[in-house]
Amino acid sequence: MNDITATERPVAPYTELDENGAPYLLGSRCGACGQTHLGRFENCPKCGARNAMDVVRLASHGTLYNYTIVHRSLPGVKVPFVSATVDLDGGGTVRGNLIDIVPDPSHVKFGMPVDVIFRSASTAVADGDGFIAHFFIPAQEAAQ
Amino acid sequence: MSNDVYVVGIDMIKFGRFDDAKPESLAARATLLALDDCGQTIQDMQAIYAGTCNGTMMGQRMLHYIGQTGAPVVNVTNACATGATAFREAFIAIKAGLYDTCLAVGSEKMGKGMLVPKNSGGTAIPTEGLLGSGVMPSVFAQMGMEHSRKYGTTFEQFARVSEKNHKHSVLNPKAMYQKETPLDMVMEAEMIAYPLTKLMCSVNVDGAAAAVLMSEKRTKELGLMNRAVRVKGSGLASDPFTDRNLVMQDVNTVTRLAAARAYEMAGVGPEDVNLVELHDCFATAEIPHYENLGLCAEGEGGAFLDSGATTFGGKVPVNLSGGLLSKGHPLGATGIANIYEIAQHLRGEAGKRQMEGATIGLTHVVGLGSACAVHILEKA
Numbered sequence: 001m002n003d004i005t006a007t008e009r010p011v012a013p014y015t016e017l018d019e020n021g022a023p024y025l026l027g028s029r030c031g032a033c034g035q036t037h038l039g040r041f042e043n044c045p046k047c048g049a050r051n052a053m054d055v056v057r058l059a060s061h062g063t064l065y066n067y068t069i070v071h072r073s074l075p076g077v078k079v080p081f082v083s084a085t086v087d088l089d090g091g092g093t094v095r096g097n098l099i100d101i102v103p104d105p106s107h108v109k110f111g112m113p114v115d116v117i118f119r120s121a122s123t124a125v126a127d128g129d130g131f132i133a134h135f136f137i138p139a140q141e142a143a144q
Numbered sequence: 145m146s147n148d149v150y151v152v153g154i155d156m157i158k159f160g161r162f163d164d165a166k167p168e169s170l171a172a173r174a175t176l177l178a179l180d181d182c183g184q185t186i187q188d189m190q191a192i193y194a195g196t197c198n199g200t201m202m203g204q205r206m207l208h209y210i211g212q213t214g215a216p217v218v219n220v221t222n223a224c225a226t227g228a229t230a231f232r233e234a235f236i237a238i239k240a241g242l243y244d245t246c247l248a249v250g251s252e253k254m255g256k257g258m259l260v261p262k263n264s265g266g267t268a269i270p271t272e273g274l275l276g277s278g279v280m281p282s283v284f285a286q287m288g289m290e291h292s293r294k295y296g297t298t299f300e301q302f303a304r305v306s307e308k309n310h311k312h313s314v315l316n317p318k319a320m321y322q323k324e325t326p327l328d329m330v331m332e333a334e335m336i337a338y339p340l341t342k343l344m345c346s347v348n349v350d351g352a353a354a355a356v357l358m359s360e361k362r363t364k365e366l367g368l369m370n371r372a373v374r375v376k377g378s379g380l381a382s383d384p385f386t387d388r389n390l391v392m393q394d395v396n397t398v399t400r401l402a403a404a405r406a407y408e409m410a411g412v413g414p415e416d417v418n419l420v421e422l423h424d425c426f427a428t429a430e431i432p433h434y435e436n437l438g439l440c441a442e443g444e445g446g447a448f449l450d451s452g453a454t455t456f457g458g459k460v461p462v463n464l465s466g467g468l469l470s471k472g473h474p475l476g477a478t479g480i481a482n483i484y485e486i487a488q489h490l491r492g493e494a495g496k497r498q499m500e501g502a503t504i505g506l507t508h509v510v511g512l513g514s515a516c517a518v519h520i521l522e523k524a
Protein backbone atom coordinates (compact mmCIF):
# COMPACT_ATOMS: atom_id res chain seq x y z
CA MET A 1 0.00 0.00 0.00
CA ASN A 2 2.87 2.37 0.79
CA ASP A 3 4.69 2.78 -2.48
CA ILE A 4 7.71 4.70 -1.23
CA THR A 5 11.14 4.91 -2.74
CA ALA A 6 14.24 5.66 -0.71
CA THR A 7 14.75 8.99 -2.44
CA GLU A 8 11.46 10.47 -1.26
CA ARG A 9 11.39 12.69 1.80
CA PRO A 10 8.45 13.28 4.13
CA VAL A 11 6.72 16.64 3.71
CA ALA A 12 5.53 17.05 7.26
CA PRO A 13 7.88 17.45 10.25
CA TYR A 14 5.68 15.01 12.18
CA THR A 15 6.30 12.19 9.69
CA GLU A 16 9.13 9.83 10.65
CA LEU A 17 10.62 6.74 9.08
CA ASP A 18 10.96 3.61 11.24
CA GLU A 19 13.90 1.14 11.19
CA ASN A 20 12.40 -0.52 8.10
CA GLY A 21 12.06 2.79 6.31
CA ALA A 22 8.29 2.79 6.72
CA PRO A 23 6.77 6.23 7.39
CA TYR A 24 4.50 6.90 10.35
CA LEU A 25 2.96 9.88 12.16
CA LEU A 26 4.75 11.03 15.27
CA GLY A 27 3.12 12.53 18.32
CA SER A 28 3.81 13.65 21.86
CA ARG A 29 1.96 12.45 24.92
CA CYS A 30 1.93 14.56 28.06
CA GLY A 31 2.97 12.69 31.19
CA ALA A 32 1.06 15.18 33.32
CA CYS A 33 -2.37 15.44 31.66
CA GLY A 34 -2.30 12.53 29.21
CA GLN A 35 -3.15 14.61 26.13
CA THR A 36 -1.71 13.37 22.84
CA HIS A 37 -0.57 16.04 20.37
CA LEU A 38 0.50 15.73 16.75
CA GLY A 39 4.22 16.40 16.35
CA ARG A 40 7.02 17.25 18.77
CA PHE A 41 6.48 19.51 21.77
CA GLU A 42 8.82 20.49 24.55
CA ASN A 43 6.03 21.62 26.85
CA CYS A 44 2.34 20.78 26.89
CA PRO A 45 -0.01 23.26 25.16
CA LYS A 46 -2.91 21.83 27.13
CA CYS A 47 -1.66 21.95 30.71
CA GLY A 48 1.65 23.81 30.44
CA ALA A 49 3.66 20.96 32.00
CA ARG A 50 7.35 21.36 31.22
CA ASN A 51 9.52 18.64 29.75
CA ALA A 52 6.91 15.98 30.40
CA MET A 53 6.31 14.93 26.80
CA ASP A 54 6.91 11.41 25.56
CA VAL A 55 7.39 10.86 21.85
CA VAL A 56 4.89 8.29 20.58
CA ARG A 57 4.09 6.57 17.30
CA LEU A 58 0.53 7.49 16.39
CA ALA A 59 -1.95 4.96 15.07
CA SER A 60 -2.47 4.35 11.37
CA HIS A 61 -6.22 4.04 11.86
CA GLY A 62 -8.79 6.58 12.95
CA THR A 63 -12.22 8.04 12.39
CA LEU A 64 -13.33 11.02 10.34
CA TYR A 65 -14.24 13.85 12.68
CA ASN A 66 -14.84 16.60 10.12
CA TYR A 67 -14.25 17.53 6.50
CA THR A 68 -14.88 19.94 3.67
CA ILE A 69 -14.74 19.38 -0.05
CA VAL A 70 -12.48 21.95 -1.64
CA HIS A 71 -13.46 23.01 -5.16
CA ARG A 72 -11.34 26.10 -5.61
CA SER A 73 -7.71 26.16 -4.51
CA LEU A 74 -4.32 27.48 -5.42
CA PRO A 75 -2.66 26.90 -8.81
CA GLY A 76 -1.16 23.41 -9.02
CA VAL A 77 -3.58 21.81 -6.54
CA LYS A 78 -5.80 19.09 -7.97
CA VAL A 79 -9.47 19.80 -7.20
CA PRO A 80 -11.93 18.79 -5.97
CA PHE A 81 -10.41 17.12 -2.94
CA VAL A 82 -11.65 16.20 0.52
CA SER A 83 -9.83 17.98 3.34
CA ALA A 84 -10.35 15.76 6.37
CA THR A 85 -9.78 16.05 10.09
CA VAL A 86 -9.19 12.62 11.58
CA ASP A 87 -9.07 11.49 15.21
CA LEU A 88 -6.49 8.72 15.38
CA ASP A 89 -7.18 5.65 17.49
CA GLY A 90 -5.41 6.07 20.81
CA GLY A 91 -5.08 9.86 20.52
CA GLY A 92 -3.90 12.60 18.22
CA THR A 93 -5.78 14.52 15.54
CA VAL A 94 -4.37 15.10 12.06
CA ARG A 95 -5.51 16.84 8.91
CA GLY A 96 -5.01 15.49 5.41
CA ASN A 97 -6.65 14.60 2.13
CA LEU A 98 -9.22 11.81 2.17
CA ILE A 99 -8.77 9.97 -1.12
CA ASP A 100 -10.21 6.95 -2.92
CA ILE A 101 -13.68 8.30 -2.26
CA VAL A 102 -16.17 10.23 -4.38
CA PRO A 103 -15.70 13.89 -3.32
CA ASP A 104 -19.36 14.46 -2.59
CA PRO A 105 -21.14 14.88 0.76
CA SER A 106 -23.38 11.91 -0.01
CA HIS A 107 -20.32 9.64 0.03
CA VAL A 108 -18.31 11.08 2.92
CA LYS A 109 -19.66 10.12 6.35
CA PHE A 110 -18.87 11.66 9.73
CA GLY A 111 -17.32 9.03 11.97
CA MET A 112 -16.30 6.72 9.12
CA PRO A 113 -13.21 4.63 9.86
CA VAL A 114 -10.14 5.50 7.82
CA ASP A 115 -6.61 4.21 7.33
CA VAL A 116 -3.52 6.40 7.15
CA ILE A 117 -1.37 5.68 4.11
CA PHE A 118 1.65 7.37 2.56
CA ARG A 119 1.98 8.25 -1.12
CA SER A 120 3.95 10.56 -3.33
CA ALA A 121 2.98 14.19 -2.83
CA SER A 122 2.84 14.51 -6.61
CA THR A 123 -0.50 12.71 -6.56
CA ALA A 124 -2.04 15.84 -5.01
CA VAL A 125 0.07 18.84 -5.98
CA ALA A 126 2.12 19.84 -9.01
CA ASP A 127 5.40 20.34 -7.13
CA GLY A 128 5.24 17.16 -5.08
CA ASP A 129 7.90 15.05 -6.83
CA GLY A 130 10.45 13.65 -4.39
CA PHE A 131 8.20 14.00 -1.34
CA ILE A 132 5.80 11.73 0.45
CA ALA A 133 2.73 12.74 2.42
CA HIS A 134 0.08 11.02 4.48
CA PHE A 135 -3.39 10.50 3.07
CA PHE A 136 -6.53 8.92 4.43
CA ILE A 137 -8.50 6.21 2.67
CA PRO A 138 -11.74 4.53 3.75
CA ALA A 139 -10.74 1.74 6.15
CA GLN A 140 -9.93 -1.47 4.29
CA GLU A 141 -10.86 -3.63 7.28
CA ALA A 142 -12.54 -3.07 10.61
CA ALA A 143 -10.69 -0.42 12.59
CA GLN A 144 -8.42 -1.95 15.18
CA MET B 145 -19.16 60.70 38.67
CA SER B 146 -18.80 57.14 37.39
CA ASN B 147 -15.79 55.89 35.47
CA ASP B 148 -17.96 54.81 32.56
CA VAL B 149 -16.51 55.24 29.08
CA TYR B 150 -18.51 56.49 26.13
CA VAL B 151 -18.30 56.49 22.38
CA VAL B 152 -19.02 60.10 21.46
CA GLY B 153 -17.94 60.14 17.83
CA ILE B 154 -17.81 57.26 15.40
CA ASP B 155 -17.91 56.75 11.66
CA MET B 156 -16.66 54.63 8.79
CA ILE B 157 -15.95 55.27 5.16
CA LYS B 158 -18.08 53.41 2.65
CA PHE B 159 -16.26 50.13 2.12
CA GLY B 160 -15.00 49.51 -1.39
CA ARG B 161 -11.90 49.23 -3.52
CA PHE B 162 -9.54 52.19 -3.39
CA ASP B 163 -6.71 51.20 -5.65
CA ASP B 164 -4.53 54.25 -5.02
CA ALA B 165 -5.11 54.46 -1.28
CA LYS B 166 -2.93 53.37 1.60
CA PRO B 167 -4.16 52.04 4.93
CA GLU B 168 -3.14 55.31 6.60
CA SER B 169 -4.93 57.50 4.05
CA LEU B 170 -8.15 55.52 4.55
CA ALA B 171 -7.65 55.73 8.32
CA ALA B 172 -7.21 59.49 8.04
CA ARG B 173 -10.53 59.81 6.22
CA ALA B 174 -12.37 57.73 8.82
CA THR B 175 -10.74 59.64 11.68
CA LEU B 176 -11.81 63.02 10.30
CA LEU B 177 -15.37 61.72 9.99
CA ALA B 178 -15.35 60.46 13.58
CA LEU B 179 -13.89 63.74 14.87
CA ASP B 180 -16.55 65.70 13.00
CA ASP B 181 -19.21 63.41 14.46
CA CYS B 182 -18.45 64.84 17.92
CA GLY B 183 -16.94 68.24 17.10
CA GLN B 184 -13.43 67.33 18.21
CA THR B 185 -10.06 67.90 16.56
CA ILE B 186 -7.04 65.67 16.24
CA GLN B 187 -5.36 67.91 18.83
CA ASP B 188 -7.96 66.81 21.37
CA MET B 189 -6.93 63.16 21.12
CA GLN B 190 -4.71 62.38 24.11
CA ALA B 191 -3.78 58.93 22.84
CA ILE B 192 -4.33 57.01 19.62
CA TYR B 193 -4.80 53.28 19.15
CA ALA B 194 -4.47 52.24 15.51
CA GLY B 195 -5.13 48.83 14.02
CA THR B 196 -4.18 47.23 10.73
CA CYS B 197 -3.17 43.69 9.83
CA ASN B 198 -0.66 44.64 7.14
CA GLY B 199 2.18 47.03 7.87
CA THR B 200 3.56 48.84 10.86
CA MET B 201 3.28 52.37 12.29
CA MET B 202 -0.03 52.96 10.56
CA GLY B 203 -1.20 55.33 13.32
CA GLN B 204 1.79 57.63 12.99
CA ARG B 205 1.57 57.60 9.22
CA MET B 206 -2.08 58.56 9.48
CA LEU B 207 -1.12 61.63 11.50
CA HIS B 208 1.07 62.78 8.62
CA TYR B 209 -2.21 63.29 6.73
CA ILE B 210 -4.19 65.09 9.45
CA GLY B 211 -1.78 66.57 11.98
CA GLN B 212 1.31 65.32 13.82
CA THR B 213 0.28 66.16 17.34
CA GLY B 214 2.87 64.14 19.24
CA ALA B 215 0.17 62.13 21.00
CA PRO B 216 1.19 58.62 22.07
CA VAL B 217 0.31 56.13 19.33
CA VAL B 218 -0.04 52.39 19.86
CA ASN B 219 -0.26 50.20 16.78
CA VAL B 220 -2.26 47.04 17.18
CA THR B 221 -2.53 43.84 15.21
CA ASN B 222 -4.78 40.97 16.28
CA ALA B 223 -6.07 39.33 13.08
CA CYS B 224 -9.75 40.05 12.43
CA ALA B 225 -10.10 41.33 16.01
CA THR B 226 -7.57 44.11 15.30
CA GLY B 227 -9.98 47.06 15.18
CA ALA B 228 -11.91 45.87 18.22
CA THR B 229 -8.64 45.38 20.10
CA ALA B 230 -7.57 48.97 19.33
CA PHE B 231 -11.00 50.13 20.54
CA ARG B 232 -10.63 48.10 23.71
CA GLU B 233 -7.19 49.54 24.43
CA ALA B 234 -8.63 53.05 24.21
CA PHE B 235 -11.45 51.97 26.50
CA ILE B 236 -9.01 50.51 29.04
CA ALA B 237 -6.80 53.62 29.05
CA ILE B 238 -9.76 55.88 29.82
CA LYS B 239 -11.20 53.40 32.31
CA ALA B 240 -7.85 53.43 34.09
CA GLY B 241 -8.08 57.20 34.42
CA LEU B 242 -5.03 57.89 32.31
CA TYR B 243 -6.84 59.91 29.63
CA ASP B 244 -10.21 61.53 29.04
CA THR B 245 -10.28 61.42 25.24
CA CYS B 246 -8.82 58.75 22.97
CA LEU B 247 -9.06 57.78 19.33
CA ALA B 248 -9.39 54.21 18.08
CA VAL B 249 -8.99 53.64 14.36
CA GLY B 250 -8.87 50.55 12.19
CA SER B 251 -7.97 50.36 8.52
CA GLU B 252 -7.13 47.81 5.87
CA LYS B 253 -6.03 47.78 2.29
CA MET B 254 -6.77 44.28 1.11
CA GLY B 255 -5.16 42.19 -1.58
CA LYS B 256 -7.31 40.39 -4.11
CA GLY B 257 -8.54 36.84 -3.81
CA MET B 258 -8.26 34.22 -1.13
CA LEU B 259 -6.19 34.79 1.99
CA VAL B 260 -3.49 32.15 2.10
CA PRO B 261 -1.75 31.36 5.37
CA LYS B 262 2.04 31.60 5.27
CA ASN B 263 3.94 28.32 5.17
CA SER B 264 4.72 28.40 8.87
CA GLY B 265 4.41 24.70 9.68
CA GLY B 266 8.04 23.88 8.99
CA THR B 267 7.19 21.76 5.96
CA ALA B 268 9.49 21.12 3.01
CA ILE B 269 7.02 22.30 0.37
CA PRO B 270 3.70 24.22 0.64
CA THR B 271 1.04 21.91 1.98
CA GLU B 272 -2.19 23.55 0.84
CA GLY B 273 -4.15 20.85 -0.95
CA LEU B 274 -1.60 18.24 0.04
CA LEU B 275 -2.19 17.90 3.78
CA GLY B 276 -5.81 18.97 3.54
CA SER B 277 -6.68 22.64 3.35
CA GLY B 278 -5.99 25.51 5.71
CA VAL B 279 -7.30 28.46 3.70
CA MET B 280 -10.04 30.56 5.25
CA PRO B 281 -12.99 29.13 3.30
CA SER B 282 -11.94 25.61 4.31
CA VAL B 283 -11.56 26.55 7.96
CA PHE B 284 -15.03 28.03 8.08
CA ALA B 285 -16.55 25.33 5.89
CA GLN B 286 -15.43 22.89 8.57
CA MET B 287 -16.92 25.11 11.26
CA GLY B 288 -20.25 24.67 9.50
CA MET B 289 -19.72 20.97 8.93
CA GLU B 290 -19.02 20.45 12.62
CA HIS B 291 -22.36 22.11 13.37
CA SER B 292 -24.00 19.86 10.77
CA ARG B 293 -22.42 16.84 12.39
CA LYS B 294 -23.72 17.77 15.82
CA TYR B 295 -27.11 19.24 14.99
CA GLY B 296 -27.99 18.40 11.40
CA THR B 297 -27.67 21.97 10.12
CA THR B 298 -28.08 22.02 6.34
CA PHE B 299 -26.38 23.65 3.37
CA GLU B 300 -29.65 25.50 2.74
CA GLN B 301 -29.71 26.96 6.25
CA PHE B 302 -26.16 28.25 5.88
CA ALA B 303 -27.12 29.71 2.51
CA ARG B 304 -30.07 31.50 4.13
CA VAL B 305 -27.61 33.42 6.32
CA SER B 306 -26.13 34.93 3.19
CA GLU B 307 -29.57 35.63 1.72
CA LYS B 308 -30.54 37.45 4.95
CA ASN B 309 -27.40 39.55 5.31
CA HIS B 310 -27.34 40.56 1.67
CA LYS B 311 -30.97 41.59 2.04
CA HIS B 312 -30.09 43.73 5.07
CA SER B 313 -27.32 45.48 3.15
CA VAL B 314 -29.79 46.95 0.68
CA LEU B 315 -30.60 49.56 3.33
CA ASN B 316 -26.97 50.33 4.22
CA PRO B 317 -25.43 52.98 1.95
CA LYS B 318 -21.97 52.29 3.42
CA ALA B 319 -21.96 48.61 2.49
CA MET B 320 -19.78 47.45 -0.39
CA TYR B 321 -22.77 45.69 -1.97
CA GLN B 322 -26.39 46.71 -1.65
CA LYS B 323 -28.10 44.02 -3.61
CA GLU B 324 -30.20 41.05 -2.66
CA THR B 325 -29.00 37.55 -3.39
CA PRO B 326 -32.00 35.18 -3.42
CA LEU B 327 -31.53 31.75 -1.87
CA ASP B 328 -31.28 29.86 -5.16
CA MET B 329 -28.69 32.33 -6.40
CA VAL B 330 -26.60 31.75 -3.25
CA MET B 331 -26.90 27.97 -3.47
CA GLU B 332 -26.16 27.82 -7.19
CA ALA B 333 -23.10 30.07 -7.05
CA GLU B 334 -19.67 28.51 -7.59
CA MET B 335 -18.84 26.03 -4.85
CA ILE B 336 -15.63 27.08 -3.06
CA ALA B 337 -15.43 24.65 -0.14
CA TYR B 338 -18.56 22.66 0.69
CA PRO B 339 -20.91 23.95 2.06
CA LEU B 340 -19.64 27.43 1.12
CA THR B 341 -20.41 28.90 -2.27
CA LYS B 342 -18.83 32.10 -3.50
CA LEU B 343 -21.81 34.14 -2.28
CA MET B 344 -21.34 32.73 1.22
CA CYS B 345 -17.83 34.22 1.55
CA SER B 346 -17.23 37.79 2.71
CA VAL B 347 -15.84 40.24 0.22
CA ASN B 348 -12.25 41.43 0.30
CA VAL B 349 -12.58 45.20 0.32
CA ASP B 350 -10.66 48.21 1.57
CA GLY B 351 -12.03 50.30 4.38
CA ALA B 352 -11.54 52.19 7.60
CA ALA B 353 -13.54 53.11 10.68
CA ALA B 354 -12.75 55.27 13.70
CA ALA B 355 -14.18 56.07 17.12
CA VAL B 356 -13.63 58.82 19.67
CA LEU B 357 -13.96 57.54 23.24
CA MET B 358 -14.38 59.75 26.29
CA SER B 359 -14.61 59.63 30.05
CA GLU B 360 -17.97 60.45 31.61
CA LYS B 361 -16.53 63.66 33.05
CA ARG B 362 -15.35 64.95 29.69
CA THR B 363 -18.49 63.81 27.88
CA LYS B 364 -20.61 65.84 30.30
CA GLU B 365 -18.31 68.86 30.21
CA LEU B 366 -18.63 68.99 26.44
CA GLY B 367 -22.37 68.35 26.45
CA LEU B 368 -22.00 65.23 24.32
CA MET B 369 -24.12 62.87 26.40
CA ASN B 370 -27.25 63.02 24.24
CA ARG B 371 -25.62 61.07 21.39
CA ALA B 372 -23.20 59.11 23.55
CA VAL B 373 -23.07 55.33 23.67
CA ARG B 374 -21.85 53.67 26.86
CA VAL B 375 -19.26 50.89 26.55
CA LYS B 376 -20.85 48.59 29.06
CA GLY B 377 -18.72 45.49 28.63
CA SER B 378 -15.54 44.53 26.81
CA GLY B 379 -14.26 40.97 26.56
CA LEU B 380 -11.13 39.77 24.80
CA ALA B 381 -9.89 36.19 24.69
CA SER B 382 -7.25 34.02 23.07
CA ASP B 383 -8.07 30.42 22.24
CA PRO B 384 -7.83 28.11 25.21
CA PHE B 385 -6.69 24.57 24.47
CA THR B 386 -9.35 22.34 23.02
CA ASP B 387 -8.83 18.79 21.81
CA ARG B 388 -8.38 19.54 18.10
CA ASN B 389 -7.64 23.25 17.89
CA LEU B 390 -3.98 22.87 16.93
CA VAL B 391 -5.14 21.05 13.81
CA MET B 392 -8.69 22.32 13.24
CA GLN B 393 -9.21 25.94 14.25
CA ASP B 394 -11.85 26.44 16.90
CA VAL B 395 -13.51 29.86 16.93
CA ASN B 396 -16.41 28.65 19.09
CA THR B 397 -14.62 28.25 22.40
CA VAL B 398 -12.74 31.56 22.13
CA THR B 399 -16.01 33.34 21.31
CA ARG B 400 -17.74 31.86 24.33
CA LEU B 401 -14.89 32.95 26.56
CA ALA B 402 -14.87 36.53 25.27
CA ALA B 403 -18.67 36.74 25.42
CA ALA B 404 -18.75 35.50 29.02
CA ARG B 405 -16.23 38.19 29.99
CA ALA B 406 -18.17 40.93 28.23
CA TYR B 407 -21.51 39.89 29.72
CA GLU B 408 -19.98 39.70 33.18
CA MET B 409 -18.47 43.18 32.96
CA ALA B 410 -21.70 44.59 31.54
CA GLY B 411 -23.87 42.93 34.15
CA VAL B 412 -26.35 41.88 31.48
CA GLY B 413 -27.20 38.62 29.75
CA PRO B 414 -27.94 37.62 26.17
CA GLU B 415 -31.65 38.10 26.83
CA ASP B 416 -31.01 41.83 27.33
CA VAL B 417 -29.39 42.31 23.93
CA ASN B 418 -31.57 43.95 21.27
CA LEU B 419 -29.30 43.61 18.24
CA VAL B 420 -25.99 42.09 17.25
CA GLU B 421 -23.24 42.58 14.72
CA LEU B 422 -21.30 39.32 14.63
CA HIS B 423 -18.41 37.96 12.63
CA ASP B 424 -20.03 36.44 9.53
CA CYS B 425 -16.78 36.23 7.57
CA PHE B 426 -18.38 33.13 6.04
CA ALA B 427 -22.06 32.22 6.15
CA THR B 428 -21.37 29.03 8.10
CA ALA B 429 -20.06 31.04 11.05
CA GLU B 430 -23.23 32.92 11.89
CA ILE B 431 -25.42 30.02 13.06
CA PRO B 432 -22.87 28.58 15.54
CA HIS B 433 -22.22 32.11 16.81
CA TYR B 434 -25.91 32.52 17.75
CA GLU B 435 -25.24 29.75 20.23
CA ASN B 436 -21.75 30.92 21.19
CA LEU B 437 -23.14 34.35 22.11
CA GLY B 438 -26.08 32.81 23.97
CA LEU B 439 -28.74 34.27 21.67
CA CYS B 440 -30.43 30.86 21.46
CA ALA B 441 -30.05 27.45 23.05
CA GLU B 442 -27.34 24.95 22.14
CA GLY B 443 -28.05 23.29 18.80
CA GLU B 444 -30.93 25.61 17.96
CA GLY B 445 -29.03 28.09 15.82
CA GLY B 446 -30.47 26.77 12.57
CA ALA B 447 -34.05 26.89 13.85
CA PHE B 448 -33.39 30.35 15.32
CA LEU B 449 -32.42 31.60 11.87
CA ASP B 450 -35.39 29.86 10.24
CA SER B 451 -37.77 31.53 12.76
CA GLY B 452 -36.80 34.97 11.44
CA ALA B 453 -35.54 36.03 14.88
CA THR B 454 -32.31 37.40 13.47
CA THR B 455 -33.68 39.23 10.49
CA PHE B 456 -34.87 42.84 10.27
CA GLY B 457 -37.98 43.11 12.48
CA GLY B 458 -37.13 39.92 14.39
CA LYS B 459 -36.47 39.35 18.08
CA VAL B 460 -32.74 40.07 17.91
CA PRO B 461 -31.67 41.22 14.46
CA VAL B 462 -28.17 40.11 13.52
CA ASN B 463 -26.00 41.97 11.04
CA LEU B 464 -28.43 44.68 9.99
CA SER B 465 -25.44 46.35 8.34
CA GLY B 466 -25.31 43.52 5.81
CA GLY B 467 -22.56 41.85 7.77
CA LEU B 468 -19.12 41.07 6.51
CA LEU B 469 -20.81 39.06 3.76
CA SER B 470 -22.21 42.12 2.05
CA LYS B 471 -20.83 45.20 3.79
CA GLY B 472 -17.34 43.82 3.22
CA HIS B 473 -14.51 42.79 5.51
CA PRO B 474 -11.42 45.03 5.59
CA LEU B 475 -9.81 43.10 8.46
CA GLY B 476 -8.45 45.88 10.66
CA ALA B 477 -11.50 48.10 10.17
CA THR B 478 -14.19 45.52 10.78
CA GLY B 479 -14.16 45.63 14.58
CA ILE B 480 -14.82 49.36 14.74
CA ALA B 481 -17.25 49.29 11.80
CA ASN B 482 -19.36 46.79 13.75
CA ILE B 483 -19.39 49.15 16.73
CA TYR B 484 -20.38 51.99 14.39
CA GLU B 485 -23.40 50.02 13.21
CA ILE B 486 -24.61 49.31 16.74
CA ALA B 487 -23.96 52.91 17.82
CA GLN B 488 -26.10 54.21 14.96
CA HIS B 489 -29.06 52.11 16.08
CA LEU B 490 -28.66 53.07 19.74
CA ARG B 491 -28.55 56.73 18.72
CA GLY B 492 -31.61 56.31 16.52
CA GLU B 493 -29.59 57.41 13.51
CA ALA B 494 -29.52 54.21 11.45
CA GLY B 495 -31.88 55.54 8.80
CA LYS B 496 -34.08 53.10 6.92
CA ARG B 497 -32.63 50.07 8.68
CA GLN B 498 -33.16 51.56 12.17
CA MET B 499 -34.20 49.03 14.82
CA GLU B 500 -36.82 50.86 16.87
CA GLY B 501 -36.31 51.03 20.62
CA ALA B 502 -32.86 49.43 20.71
CA THR B 503 -31.05 50.16 23.98
CA ILE B 504 -28.38 47.44 24.16
CA GLY B 505 -26.31 46.00 21.32
CA LEU B 506 -23.45 43.55 21.03
CA THR B 507 -20.51 43.38 18.65
CA HIS B 508 -18.35 40.34 18.00
CA VAL B 509 -15.24 39.77 15.92
CA VAL B 510 -12.97 36.76 15.87
CA GLY B 511 -9.66 36.33 14.12
CA LEU B 512 -7.87 33.07 13.51
CA GLY B 513 -4.91 32.34 15.60
CA SER B 514 -7.04 33.18 17.64
CA ALA B 515 -8.42 36.41 19.06
CA CYS B 516 -12.01 37.21 19.89
CA ALA B 517 -13.41 40.55 21.05
CA VAL B 518 -16.96 41.14 22.25
CA HIS B 519 -18.32 44.55 23.18
CA ILE B 520 -21.65 45.38 24.78
CA LEU B 521 -22.89 48.89 24.12
CA GLU B 522 -25.75 50.76 25.72
CA LYS B 523 -27.68 53.88 24.83
CA ALA B 524 -26.53 56.53 27.32
Ligand SMILES: [Zn+2]
Binds near residue numbers: 031033034044046048
Ligand atom coordinates in the same frame (compact mmCIF):
# COMPACT_ATOMS: atom_id res chain seq x y z
ZN1 LIG C 1 -0.40 18.23 29.53
